[in-house]
Amino acid sequence: MTDVVATAARPATPDWVRRLPEYLMIWVPLLLSAAHLVTFSLWTIWISFTPSTLVPVTGWVGLRNYSAVLVSRNWQIAFDNLLLFGSAFVLLSLMTGLLLAILLDQRIRGENVLRSIFLYPLAVSFVVTGTVWSWLLNPGIGIQKLVHDLGWTSFRFDWLVDRDMAIWTIVIAAIWQSSGFAMALFLAGLRSVDADIIKAAQIDGAGPIRIYRRVVLPTLWPITITVVVVQLQFAISAFDLVRALTNGGPGIATQLPALVVYDLMFQRSQLGRGAAAAVLMLLILLAVLLPYAAWRYVRQRRTTHA
């Protein structure tokens, strides 16, 4: 760096000693952060190839942990659930978010208040959300009980205890918690649409719905992809919400990969298999993130070259 030359004349304190505090402040936190990411990932991957059970041990079992996880009913149900939960949650929260954003974009009164209402669940922990929804959806004390008390005794809303429907309770709670996120991004996107283009379309005689479909919505697709990726990332690693809402039940009907990992690692003391399940989670995540990264890379190059 340039001031090396300037201070070279003073041999009393070498430059690197004088600058030690800044080197430490820059490098120690960054190195700790980077090192823990790299070593911890490799460490977990390594454990997934060992016969570790109660404690990590050395040894090599090849892909045996992976095959054990993959053939287990627990994982298969978790994976099926993830596919259903992931696609339903992402699709519905996209639609909810887009609808809310379009409605809020109509210059309505009280927009700020409404926006705050749609976003506040994001400030609350998934544990709180899960707990509250577990009460509301519990047929014995929640919505079903209320409707029964009001006189409609044949009313049924017992998804929470229904093996086939329980996964939908997680979809409901997850949408309630995070569709505001989609709304916030979409609204920002709508607001950044060039007003001149809209005016031009209006002059051409296009109605509001037509303008939305032909002019406004097409500009939103990059935001849509970002929202989808962020929400998928949440869905893949969802743990707190499920733990608080159904705890994987009834039985193992709402099992998800993150719960399988926790169960194997800390309840069944199958560290090797738990690590394998964690790596599988990472692979699922990469299947989403790598195409996204490639897409962003291509897009960035295109815009810088254009």
Place this chain on the structure above:
Amino acid sequence: MRERTFAPSRLLIYLVVSLVAAAYLAPLVVVVLNSLRSNEEIAQASMIGWPQQWAWNNYARAWSGFCVAETCAGIRPYMLNSALVTIPATIISTLLGAIAGYAVSLWRFRGDNWIYGIVTLGLFLPQQMRLLPWTIVLRDVGLINTLTGLVLIHTIQGLSFTTLFCRNYYVAVPHELIRAARIDGAGFFRIFWRIILPLSGPILIVTVIWQFTHIWNEFLYGVTFTTGQQQPVTAALIALSAAIADIPQHGVQSAAVIIAALPTLLIYLLGGKYFVRGLTAGAVK
């Protein structure tokens, strides 16, 4: 579109928006009302209802009365645990992230792009990939089941976010400013203190709100690395509902849920604009 059209369609818009808003508010309203109803009243009717008698003492019992496992101190100790983890971890990770973000964006040094690239991978790496190594490391250094251990984890993990936020903010600072200061002989810390920090108000607020909300609401590490009296409030809430599942005390539990959610809700109400900015900044990465 963006013009005021005639009334019927606007009425429909208001109707839909109000209905959805009511649905978003309903769970909060239900819990607040429940926190003011007696356990018996809830057991007789349902979770959804207007208090017949206002049971204000639910809050006192939730705060310091009811029992989780063998200890009967309410959720006060767990709230304290959460505060003792969240506040230091938020402050330290924000400060270190600001310095790192400044170093990466304006100071530039050999290998900065590399290390920054690796650090931001932390935004994507699932917690499950770090659970076992953290368990082993914490046990080896004697920090398992301690609040200090959780502070350490949240500080190191938080760096990925805080560095990213600050770096993206600082890249907009003109390099000439730094160059001129360096020619005047100002060093790394002096420039940070005199030039960068005074510019950093908004991004520091965004980062602090983001970190506070995330660490306060975090559950997996809390429940994995701590037990009993050392648990943060999110883990204690789960333990609580498991412990009293036989004889539910929904009034007191509702009060406990409200108390546990209050810190982040208050921060959201006070700094909503910055909260949203953090959300979008975290998403666009």
